[in-house]
Amino acid sequence: MNRQELDRHLQNNSAPRAMALFGESHFLIDRYAHRLSQIEGASVLSLYHDEYDFNTAKAHLSQGSLFGDQNLLIVKHEKKLPKAELDTLVELVGKNSDNTFIYCYYGDDVKGADTAFKGSHTGSVRFFHPFAAEARAIVMQEAQAIGVQLDNQAAFHLLDIHNNDLALACNELSKLSILGKPIGMKEIDEHVFGLSEIKLDHFIARVIEKKEFLPSLRHLLESGENEIQLLTAISGFLTQLYLFNTAIKIHGVADSAMVLGYKLPGFVEKERAALSIKISPEGYKRGINLLLDTELKMKSTGSPDQESLLLSALLKLQSVL
Known part of the structure; x- marks a missing residue:
């Protein structure tokens, strides 16, 4: 699926329970992993990079939740995990509707990154670097989410300062929120480091x-x-x-x-x-x-x-x- 389809699934609370997120935009991978992981009361196991251990991941999805809620497994890695291990984890999600698995792959070799994610309970999205208008819209969404009043020109200006790096631009929003007033180009020039x-x-x-x-x-x-x-x-x-x-x-x-x-x-x-x-x-x-x-x-x-x-x-x- 593409990013727009995933957005619709998130709006309808119908996102697949086993998701592979990969591609060029690490910012978007992290952003959607966060959105997908917002499961109230879930028992969460996060394994990042060298922390990943197949037996630990498998055990988490194999056990019943202590309180009858969902088991959520999040794996983030810059290397492709063995397909046999991913097949097993995805299969465990298919067998138990209380399981959710989010796999974030940050490597450059995206070919076959989602091979194991096949079936009605699975999905995958490749995230490309967004175009300028898309990036501006994302910055505006992030600003709105934390209560920062940011106009269109200011959003473009913030991105331009940071060479269209969404992560850097969005990181500035929390700093700008301290000002407690609408943010325009003037405020960005005064408070944002003016060199990408x-x-x-x-x-x-x-x-x-x-x-x-x-x-x-x-x-x-x-x-x-x-x-x-x-x-x-x-x-x-x-x-x-x-x-x-x-x-x-x-x-x-x-x-x-x-x-x-x-x-x-x-x-x-x-x-x-x-x-x-x-x-x-x-x-x-x-x-x-x-x-x-x-x-x-x-x-x-x-x-x-x-x-x-x-x-x-x-x-x-x-x-x-």
């Missing part, structure tokens, strides 16, 4: 990959970013890469949910993982120490020429990584 995370990441990546970055740096500074904020952002990004590097060495995979506590978009996760393994442990140590020393110098000396200090630090960073 992805654009900033691209600049930082150019520095770390030892590419030409001066034009981008000047553009950022002319856009209103200050030198200390940029230096802090680079320090944080480099620290994050070190965590990815460590996770890959220990676990063999770069799982952003494990490293950061939240799931990054697939393409961002891949970029950071690939970049993280290009730097040696000694390179991380020298780079982070350099950035911290420069930040301390900027804050303690009060030098009026912060731009020169930043430029010097970034050039040195390229030489020590």
